[in-house]
Amino acid sequence: MQKSTGDIIRHLLSGLYGYLRRCIFAILSVGPVPNHIAFIMDGNRRYAKKRNMREGDGHKAGFTALMSILRYCYELGVKYVTVYAFSIDNFKRKPKEVQTLMELMREKIEELLQQESLINEYGVRLHFIGDLKLLTEPVRVVVEKAMRVTAHNNQRVVLICVAYTSRHEIVNAVQECCKEKWNEVQASKEAKVPTGAFARIDQSMKANDFQDSCKAYSNGVESARKKDCVFDHNFGKHGVDHIETEITSCNKLVGINEAKKYKQGEVIKLVDIEKHMYMAVAPDPDILIRTSGEARLSNFLLWQTSTCPLYAPTALWPEIGLRHLVWAVLDFQRHHFYLEKKKKQF
Amino acid sequence: MTMLSLRLPISLVNSVTPPNIRITLSSKTHAAVVSKRSSATALPSLSTRNEGASVSGEVSEPLPAELAAELMPKHVAVIMDGNGRWAKLRGLPASAGHRVGMQTLMTFAKLCCSWGVEVLTVFMFSTQNWLRPKVEVDFLLRLYESSLISTIECMKMEGIRFSMIGDLSKFPECLQRMIISAENDTKHNSRLQLIVAASYSGKYDVVQACKSVAKNTKDGLLHLEDINENIIEQELETKCTKFPYPDLLIRTGGDLRVSNFLLWQLAYTELYFNSVLWPDFGKDDFLDALSSFQQRKRTYGGR
Numbered sequence: 001m002q003k004s005t006g007d008i009i010r011h012l013l014s015g016l017y018g019y020l021r022r023c024i025f026a027i028l029s030v031g032p033v034p035n036h037i038a039f040i041m042d043g044n045r046r047y048a049k050k051r052n053m054r055e056g057d058g059h060k061a062g063f064t065a066l067m068s069i070l071r072y073c074y075e076l077g078v079k080y081v082t083v084y085a086f087s088i089d090n091f092k093r094k095p096k097e098v099q100t101l102m103e104l105m106r107e108k109i110e111e112l113l114q115q116e117s118l119i120n121e122y123g124v125r126l127h128f129i130g131d132l133k134l135l136t137e138p139v140r141v142v143v144e145k146a147m148r149v150t151a152h153n154n155q156r157v158v159l160i161c162v163a164y165t166s167r168h169e170i171v172n173a174v175q176e177c178c179k180e181k182w183n184e185v186q187a188s189k190e191a192k193v194p195t196g197a198f199a200r201i202d203q204s205m206k207a208n209d210f211q212d213s214c215k216a217y218s219n220g221v222e223s224a225r226k227k228d229c230v231f232d233h234n235f236g237k238h239g240v241d242h243i244e245t246e247i248t249s250c251n252k253l254v255g256i257n258e259a260k261k262y263k264q265g266e267v268i269k270l271v272d273i274e275k276h277m278y279m280a281v282a283p284d285p286d287i288l289i290r291t292s293g294e295a296r297l298s299n300f301l302l303w304q305t306s307t308c309p310l311y312a313p314t315a316l317w318p319e320i321g322l323r324h325l326v327w328a329v330l331d332f333q334r335h336h337f338y339l340e341k342k343k344k345q346f
Numbered sequence: 347m348t349m350l351s352l353r354l355p356i357s358l359v360n361s362v363t364p365p366n367i368r369i370t371l372s373s374k375t376h377a378a379v380v381s382k383r384s385s386a387t388a389l390p391s392l393s394t395r396n397e398g399a400s401v402s403g404e405v406s407e408p409l410p411a412e413l414a415a416e417l418m419p420k421h422v423a424v425i426m427d428g429n430g431r432w433a434k435l436r437g438l439p440a441s442a443g444h445r446v447g448m449q450t451l452m453t454f455a456k457l458c459c460s461w462g463v464e465v466l467t468v469f470m471f472s473t474q475n476w477l478r479p480k481v482e483v484d485f486l487l488r489l490y491e492s493s494l495i496s497t498i499e500c501m502k503m504e505g506i507r508f509s510m511i512g513d514l515s516k517f518p519e520c521l522q523r524m525i526i527s528a529e530n531d532t533k534h535n536s537r538l539q540l541i542v543a544a545s546y547s548g549k550y551d552v553v554q555a556c557k558s559v560a561k562n563t564k565d566g567l568l569h570l571e572d573i574n575e576n577i578i579e580q581e582l583e584t585k586c587t588k589f590p591y592p593d594l595l596i597r598t599g600g601d602l603r604v605s606n607f608l609l610w611q612l613a614y615t616e617l618y619f620n621s622v623l624w625p626d627f628g629k630d631d632f633l634d635a636l637s638s639f640q641q642r643k644r645t646y647g648g649r
Contacts, residue, residue: 089647167575167613174556175573178563268557270549297604298647299613306548306606310617 021322025076028326031333034286036080037073037325038308040300041066043292043316050316056100061318063108067118072325074122074156080282082159084300088131088168105162106139109146123155129278130164131172159282166302173276180276181267279304287332289324291317309335407460410633417640419593421465422458423615425607426451427599428623435623441485446625448493452500457632459504459538465589467511467541469607473550476516487521490544494524498531505537511583512546539587546583548609555581584611591615594639596632598624616642 041062048058066083073081085105091098112119112126119126128143135143143162274280284304290296293314297305309332313324409415426447433443451468458466471486501508508528517525558581562568568577584590592608592615600621604612618635620627 087647092647165613167578167610170552170610171573171575171578174552174559174578175570177556178560178573179570181560182564268553268560270553273553273556294642295617295619296615297612297617302609302613303549303552306604306609309602310604311602 021072022075024322024326025072028329028333029077032336033077034329034332035078036082036283036285036287037078037328038082038084038285038288038301038305039066039069040084040288040290040298041317042290042294044318046292047316047318055097056104058318059101059104063104065318065320069320069325070118070124070158072322074118074124076325076329079155080157080159080285082129082161082279082282082285082301084161084164084298086130086162086164087299088134088163088165089299091134091163102136102139106142109139109142113146113149119150119153119158123153124150125153125157126150127157127159127281129159129161129169131168132163134163157282159279161300164278165299166297167299169278170273170303172278173273176276177268177272181272184267274303277303284308287311287328289313289320289328291315291320291324407457407629409461412633413461413636414640415462418462418636419616419639420463421467421587421589421592421594422463423467423469423592423595423608423612424454425469425595425597425599425605426624426627427597427601429625431599432623432625440482441489443625444486444489448489450625450627452497454627454632455506455538455540456504457629459506461636463538465539465541465587465592467543467584467592467608469543469546469605471512471544471546472606473513473545473547474606476545487518491521491524494521494528498528501528501532501540502535505535506532507535507537507539508532509539509541509586510544511541511551511586512544513550514545516545541584541587543607547606548604548612549606551583551608552578552610554583578610582610584608594618594635596620596635598622598627598631614644614646616644 044058044062045055046058047053047061048055051058053061070081086101090101111117114120118124126146128147132140132143139162279301285301285308288297288301288305288308289311291313293312295310295312297310311324311328311331313320313327315321315324409418429443429447430440431443432446433440436442455466470490475486476483498508500506508531510525510529514522514525555578559568559573559577563570563573579585579590582590591611591613595604595608595612595615596618597604598620600619602619604617608615616639618638620631620635622631
């Protein structure tokens with residue numbers, strides 16, 4: 001009987017707490033709500049030590065805290081949440097700890113894919129960000145399954161950084177960017193030219209105008225792509241041999257120009273690198289929170305957090321609560337108006 | 347005060363709201379402390395500051411007892427935020443704040459020399475700052491010119507090596523020539539390397555490194571699959587120093603963000619945010635930052 005009364009009281013309190021929380025979020029939602037919050041989940045081991053628990057239990061408590069925080073974020077209306085679960089540097093830890101973490105990850109991801117989990121409740125899509133080849137086979141299998149199974153979800157997104165460091169992400173993006181640009185240069189040598197553009201190229205080539213030729217060529221190729229017009233239809237007007245010579249010359253011209261630009265690296269722009277980032281699937285974070293009071297980025301989202309406010313509450317990750325999130329969002333809202341005003345000034 | 351912004355994400359003053367009591371008090375507190383050591387930052391008159399003072403000739407500051415020499419950061423980076431607000435609080439134009447901020451920088455550099463810091467990188471002017479009103483940008487460029495002229499001899503005497511990182515081509519030609527000349531004249535100095543980041547951003551640095559890498563792969567000097575972190579590091583503009591990665595980043599002015607400064611290089615840097623405005627940043631504030639740094643446990647992701 002007593003136990004039942006205790007349960008009822010707990011249930012009522014829990015209901016009341018949930019109601020109060022929703023009221024707080026309703027008030028917060030009057031102002032701008034961050035679209036993307038990133039968390040560095042630091043402090044699990046210290047938490048375990050503080051409570052005389054085994055290290056593995058600290059990480060389990062950390063997972064429970066993660067579920068709570070995700071729920072709070074989704075109730076508030078935050079669409080993207082990114083968490084730093086496991087860094088490439090963490091592989092340097094003791095093999096037993098790494099193995100425990102890998103096993104915990106596999107177990108918890110399987111739990112997340114259960115019907116009654118938070119993932120299905122909120123229609124969450126899972127992305128695993130990092131060098132997944134470094135993960136052990138069982139973890140990699142379940143990670144790929146999780147991404148496949150949740151790919152159709154579009155309400156919320158969780159990005160879990162595992163086997164990740166920002167520098168590795170940038171190196172990968174640079175490699176992909178260089179590969180793409182070099183392929184573009186090769187492809188541009190093979191591209192055909194539409195008639196209208198051809199006339200302009202012909203004219204400018206006769207005037208020995210190198211730059212204009214290539215500009216005309218580029219415009220021609222661009223308009224061809226847009227109108228889907230193919231040069232071949234207009235062969236008859238200009239004579240085949242003449243055309244082929246001109247095209248070959250022009251292709252060489254463009255090829256040389258593009259290769260020259262590639263050689264100089266001019267064709268590479270910021271957006272070219274950005275689109276090859278693992279994190280290109282989400283907008284940049286609006287807030288970064290690192291628990292346990294450490295104020296450093298630890299090779300996490302260096303590119304994406306360059307203009308984002310950083311908060312470092314002293315609470316350990318398993319101790320993170322509603323108040324930390326509310327505080328961070330309030331501060332985001334205060335600075336949001338100031339930043340928007342500054343943007344308008346420019 | 348200095349750790350508050352770190353331990354609790356308390357809202358901090360921004361430049362468009364009227365100055366609150368906390369900032370005013372902190373400015374006065376710090377001004378009161380600093381005034382014992384120099385006339386530099388006393389409120390409210392600008393004229394009390396000795397603008398033409400050379401840093402040489404001042405007695406070298408001994409390392410405070412609270413700090414351990416072996417735990418001093420080799421490379422300190424600073425985002426010198428707050429010049430505009432400092433001037434606004436005193437009813438002065440922003441230009442006055444920048445001028446005083448420059449003085450503070452030279453004093454701070456001298457302190458770094460005395461306390462064994464080997465590299466000091468300062469965020470002078472970001473790529474975003476080109477978007478500021480032309481009047482302010484022109485003033486800043488003239489200020490940089492006059493500061494270089496007035497401090498080059500001091501840097502030579504103090505053993506400070508001057509380096510600049512950023513897109514030099516955007517500056518007026520005469521300033522470009524002065525910068526190159528200053529770099530050449532001081533390249534053999536070894537007491538402190540002062541790296542000034544001007545027309546710089548972390549993303550710009552990575553993009554220009556990527557362009558160099560692309561060029562090297564095209565020239566056959568490098569294979570695509572060989573591109574790794576070391577390759578990128580060698581192409582970043584911070585290759586001008588043997589310690590490219592800051593141990594400690596200090597940001598004054600209360601804003602809790604990195605603002606596109608030294609992106610790649612800050613992976614493991616300890617961050618220290620302080621709400622004191624840059625012209626008021628003095629020895630005690632630096633001491634707070636260093637004490638905080640020396641108490642931190644740096645694990646680099648391992649144990």
